[in-house]
Amino acid sequence: MNALFYAVPAAALLALFFAWFFFRQMMKESEGTVTMKEIAQYVREGAMAYLKQQYKVVTVVFIILALFFAVLAYGFGIQNPWVPFAFLTGGFFSGLAGFIGMKTATYASARTANATMRSLNSGLKIAFRSGAVMGLTVVGLGLLDISIWWVVLNAFVDNPDASQKLVVITTTMLTFGMGASTQALFARVGGGIYTKAADVGADIVGKVEQDIPEDDPRNPATIADNVGDNVGDVAGMGADLYESYCGSILATMALGASAFFGDTALQMKAIIAPMMIAAVGVVLSVVGIFAVRTKEGAGLKQLLGSLSLGTNLSAALIAVLTFAIFRLLGFQHWWQLSLSVLSGLLSGVIIGKATEYYTSHSYKPTRKLAESAQTGSATVIISGVGLGMISTAIPVVTIAIAILLAYGFATGFCFEPSQLGHGLYGISIAAVGMLSTLGITLATDAYGPIADNAGGNAQMSELDPSVREKTDVLDALGNTTAATGKGFAIGSAALTALALLASYIEEIKIGFGHLAEKGGDMAAQFAELSRASIPDIVAHYNITLMNPVVLVGVFIGAMMAFLFCGMTMNAVGRAAQKMVVEVRRQFREIAGILEGKQRPDYTSCVRISTRAAQHEMVIPSLLAIAVPVLVGILLGPAGVVGLLSGGLGAGFVLAIFLANSGGAWDNAKKYVEEGNFGGKNSSSHKATIVGDTVGDPFKDTSGPSLNILIKLMSMVSIVMAGLTVLLHI
């Protein structure tokens, strides 16, 4: 094993150490007044109670799936014996990352509110460093899990062919990616339904019908809403990005092992490279996090500058250091591969800027959207849908160029099938580059919900309105700086999904290997197929766009993206309706709520969200697992590749549309609230609230789940490849 590898577990421990360090620092702060503590405790308990419920459901699913894999592995011998265990650890660590992030967030919100009373800067520091706990936990646990499996499998996998051994190890490790994806999907869908049911319900009755402000303690759904921010935006996001981070590294390792098959030394370098880039990214993230510091009494502009400095610094440094890493590892084409990574990084920055352009009310599109509110909620919805759909153009064209560049640099711009492996490696390593500084970019992302919750705490504790204003500023700050991180996350998801497509073909070959081992008449032929190149397998299964089976797969893949979104959207709609009915009931039946004389019944609302999330997350999530299995069984590898491509194409674009429509509606509302087109409580304002409410499940439930759906379908296909091969020889 390459000695440089030990930098990887070291970086993992470094990340976890600083996560612990920042957590301790945050815990030393005061939680403020008795009411503040009480409310924080309420939210904390609600969040933990929900997470426990969710993990119970997920555990059942994991046990069933692990048993299924065990049967495939030990019963039929068409699966690697390590798979069930790898699958379980992936799920466990992904869930743990979400759990720690959420725990931190629920401890941090009241502390942030309390610190904000002192100064904006103090609030920023607590919220941001608490976000950093999550960022560093995600990357730390991710690299730790990867390191452990790398060491274990190197020690135990028994294969006389050293080159083949590396392929088996890396593709086995992909299964732990499937565990992470499964956990992430449940977390995103469950959390997303929870939070948006509460949010939509609270907004409809509170803001639209009763004209009371957000997070008002008189609103019975307000605690559920704040709990939701934690289980959806924090825990869901943590599991999601854990999955993205590990997925990109694992896919690149697998591609490296196959692209340089036959040359063990080069294979090893190609496997170590993504881990090294990630390890260096951890160090840069820590540096970046410490770079976010301002003087006491700093103004808004300085705070923004400070945050941007942190993220930009680490992104710029990783771009430079990538050259050094490839050089150090002794790659012949070191600077070309580095340019592949650079293409990825640049595309992420552009996607981030485009997202900002379309969703921030500093720019024309969202202002025009706010303007359309003057003619009512129908035009707000139509214009918002239009805006979101149009906004898909720049990201897609950008990622298309990035794909061609990343592939091109890695292959000397030769698009012949013979260069496929190298090109795909270039695409995949670009995704790793984009996610390497996740430690800090996730901090800027997770910090938003913490500031948001701090505002909720301030409002419910009836602190001076100036506190809420300041936390709103912090929240807005976070939205701006999070753009780049989100661009990286979106772009890398597309690149990783592409890479997984190739890994699927690799796994098909391993499937043939298993068949060959079992002997029989065709053993020699199977053995030959197990050593074939990707283009050979593509030809064997006729995976061209003229094969109707492939095209049928494309149709079903595109449909899956919509079906999945529709199901999660409806889940939110149904749950929100229940919430509205309950909140209306309380206002009607419990005297004195609206006058603030009587506490509403918060727990009944918490219960509605919890139940809805638990029930409604199961079917869409299982569908994401079942459909690729079914398509594999019925249509074979040609259908599966069609399914994954169609799902990737339609899902990627749909996800951007949903995210940007939702974001623009949110900010159009804020723009009106700032006094434009009639300002607060005008008819324009009501119209934008409808837009914002519709946008909630778009941007926080269905949209973010899509990226996981795409990758989970790939992961499932990869893990099930053995069975597919058995049925379609």
Add this chain to the structure above:
Amino acid sequence: MNALFYAVPAAALLALFFAWFFFRQMMKESEGTVTMKEIAQYVREGAMAYLKQQYKVVTVVFIILALFFAVLAYGFGIQNPWVPFAFLTGGFFSGLAGFIGMKTATYASARTANATMRSLNSGLKIAFRSGAVMGLTVVGLGLLDISIWWVVLNAFVDNPDASQKLVVITTTMLTFGMGASTQALFARVGGGIYTKAADVGADIVGKVEQDIPEDDPRNPATIADNVGDNVGDVAGMGADLYESYCGSILATMALGASAFFGDTALQMKAIIAPMMIAAVGVVLSVVGIFAVRTKEGAGLKQLLGSLSLGTNLSAALIAVLTFAIFRLLGFQHWWQLSLSVLSGLLSGVIIGKATEYYTSHSYKPTRKLAESAQTGSATVIISGVGLGMISTAIPVVTIAIAILLAYGFATGFCFEPSQLGHGLYGISIAAVGMLSTLGITLATDAYGPIADNAGGNAQMSELDPSVREKTDVLDALGNTTAATGKGFAIGSAALTALALLASYIEEIKIGFGHLAEKGGDMAAQFAELSRASIPDIVAHYNITLMNPVVLVGVFIGAMMAFLFCGMTMNAVGRAAQKMVVEVRRQFREIAGILEGKQRPDYTSCVRISTRAAQHEMVIPSLLAIAVPVLVGILLGPAGVVGLLSGGLGAGFVLAIFLANSGGAWDNAKKYVEEGNFGGKNSSSHKATIVGDTVGDPFKDTSGPSLNILIKLMSMVSIVMAGLTVLLHI
């Protein structure tokens, strides 16, 4: 030439004769009172004025494109010399079909209203037979254009190789399909923007703000709204289905010529078969139209039964007669090919039923949607989006099965590349079967807007409310019977688009033929490629899903569907806002409008819609033409096939989603109006009106344009294949 061919022009003339006959019959009826005539005249003039404007813009586009093709053909010799002319006639006939349909509709509406005063049955007869004028005009002109070009090209195309000659003729004829698609896209987009700007504007101020009913003469936008129904729903639909009808026949002819290459007799049969099926379909349509007759004083149920009888009879007969046609033509696998057609027909029926299930308020989904209105417009929008997305599952799975069956029957379920040509021919001929009875299915579709306009006329002429109630019944009847026709249209679009993908590869080969003719060093190699099989070309350009260029194409194709929808959606949003501002202004500034003492200024609203449609239709339509050209130039055939597949996959699903969400919102509103969840003027009703208004551009502008977009992109790619080949050898 096969003697059976002469049945085709004969059928065309038969269709046109009966179209003329029904038109004369309708014109003999009275237009009713002076006011009714006046209003009908208003609408007629507005519609004609708009259509003239639209045709002006379109003419400019056509002249430029025809010149461009002339340069490619005569200047560079990489295009067939007949292409510019074929392109122009396709556009001309498509526009003519829309024009005649619209002219008929504008004459029929007042007459329908007047006849309805006598009895429901009389109204049905006039409206339905006027719809039949359009149906028969579309199929008549389509078959006429096809017949003329078939005769002309057979006489003039000069190719020593008889088999090659048939390939050249049929692929040249595809260019007239591009003319039809271009015209259809402009008609759908322009008409769609016109009608929905007026409709949305009228609804927002009239229904939501002022509480006056639909089509109230006090509403300044009401004439524009009625004009819009004619230019969008009638003229747009006519051009659209002309394109679908011809496209499916032409694609099948081209595939037949290539699938049976080398055996001229068989080729000829395969070319004649789709024309024959269409010709028989014309006769069956006429039979079906005459079968729609009821006794004077017939009730609703009898009328519905009568309409269903007509459409079902002709659909059932074509299924049976297809067997006879293939037998008569002497196909060896006659019954297998007939089963391919049957698969298509059945899938159309299932898609129609599924559409009905999701959008009719007789079923649970739309009722649940109406229920969600009790908690406000936001939940209506969320639930409607969810419903539409979920509703994509059944149609996609159905069409997937139909593709596999149609392909399978035609190839004996052999999915090897060698059988590709036969399989694709099976898919394509299935689409022809679905559209063969368009004469009558389009009648049931076009009859809806006529009944709707009759209602508008009745309302504006202040006839007894019972007349409006009866026309509403007629309209609702039409919606139910139109479902099957719509299912056929959607399903056949997907199948035809698949067939066009294969035609593209054929055209690539012809491009190599042109290059070979020009001589040079590589002439021999080009000549060889021009005789290669589809799988050979696929291998030559590496059109597999592992080629990043193909995947980039898939991304861009999926994005195009969204971008195009976003642009048309925004166009409606912007125009509707202008309309709202104008209508509000009139209510404010012109005294006595709301009291009915003063006529509003209808023409200013007509002007807003006309201008908006004219300006806003150009960019999205040109984009649909420019993007495939650019992708071809930059990425070559691999990129183009990716683009078309991605566009097809995402576009097809997106189109179903938009159509069904829109339809369900419309009917949810009607369900509430029938007295459920609070009934008319309740808060639930207002919420459903918002849903209906949002659904307007979904179902009538963006959604229907998508099917044309997909096919136009294919057609453009086919026509530009010569240039693409020149740049990417």
